Amino acid sequence: MSASQRLYMDNAATSFPKPAAVHEAMLRFATQLGASPGRGAYAEAREAGRLMHECRRRICRLIQADESKPEQVVFTLNTTDALNLAIRGILLAPSTLDKGHVITTWLDHNSVLRPYNALADQIGVEQTRVECDPATGLVDPEDIRRAIRPDTRLIAVVHGSNVTGTLQPVRAIGRLAREHDIPFIVDAAQTMGHVPIDVDADFIDLLAFPGHKGLLGPLGTGGLYIRPGIDERMTTTREGGTGSRSEHDTQPDFLPDRFEPGSHNAIGIIGLSEGVEWLLQRGVENVWKHEQDLMRTFLGAIDEGEMPGLTLFGPQGIKDRCGVFSVRIALAPGNGFDQPQKLSDLLEREYGILTRSGLHCAPLAHKTFGTHTTGGMTRFSFGPFLTVQDVRYACDALGHICQNAVAVKV
Secondary structure: OOOOOOEEOEOOOOOOOOOHHHHHHHHHHHHHHOOOOOOOOOHHHHHHHHHHHHHHHHHHHHOOOOOOOHHHEEEEOOHHHHHHHHHHHHHOOHHHOOOOEEEEEOOOOHHHHHHHHHHHHHHOOEEEEEOOOOOOOOOOHHHHHHHOOOOEEEEEEEOEOOOOOEEOOHHHHHHHHHHOOOOEEEEOOOOOOOOOOOOOOOOOOEEEEEOOOOOOOOOOOEEEEEOOOHHHHOOOOOOOOOOOOOOOOOOOOOOOHHHOOOOOOHHHHHHHHHHHHHHHHHOHHHHHHHHHHHHHHHHHHHHHOOOOOEEEOOOOOOOOEOOEEEEEEOEOOOOOOOOHHHHHHHHHHHHOEEOEEEOOOOHHHHHHHOOOOOOOEEEEEOOOOOOHHHHHHHHHHHHHHHHHOOEOOO
């Protein structure tokens, strides 16, 4: 592969490429339907509504939810939007508007940390941020148990870290939350479509996910799965037109309309539906096995190769991780290669490999690993269209960089 070719390894930001069926479905909608679902009784509007309904059903099938209740899947703009809906929906509900206490972890994304902080300022919510193992990033479920208080209103945990790929023990944490009748939110931004998820077996009450990452849909799509009954403990965070009950000037009380005001991103959701179908046809278990093969290749090359000065953060084996890897190369002072972004720049310029460097919107994760004040890490993240050969090429590039730099031990 030459530097003029491009090897995309930033699937943690958004997946690329997408299945051809995603683009084809969006083009059909744009050129043949074009109608807003739920905003007309004519055939095109009905068909757009049917296609959106089918997307909800497919998502339920993917996460082992009850396919006969597709309305439990609420469409959002992205995972951040879904997390805000879940967090604010629970904590601003009249029954919980008495300050209260919430729990999250040090590996969580700003999409949880910032809403928690905002609500601490607005209504006095108190927080416990459970620290993680500084070597692996794993949280001990017993630390979650110890953090629970009589007034704990919510537990939010990232499933897979967008920094190190660490997979948290969500089933054990979910069981704890269910035992204490505390709503449990899982941020599946890095695992939905990559890792098999069973919302019932994992005791998940609210599952926030992006459409544009592992589900292989377009940007501007995402969703929130709400376990039946949990919606009764939530309030709306936005209100507006739904195309239903238009004779009333109050928000409908049924799902999904209660949490979906305004016109939908129909073209995006219809594209997303085909991304989900692509996963269902192949089986998310098979997609996960392929990702594990890529992970083994990456870990094996780092373990066996001569890469002086390179540090891999997070779990050192495929257990407890997904296909997100972050590294740093420690080099002698003054050689002009002391920041992770410079590694990303070199990988792109000389090898055509596209990565992301920085703090990845997860400041506490970088504090956990000691990279918060030194520019963060350089991240490689995998998707289903990458091959073992692609990963070997990336590892060869890393090895070449390490061998040709003035490296020092970390």
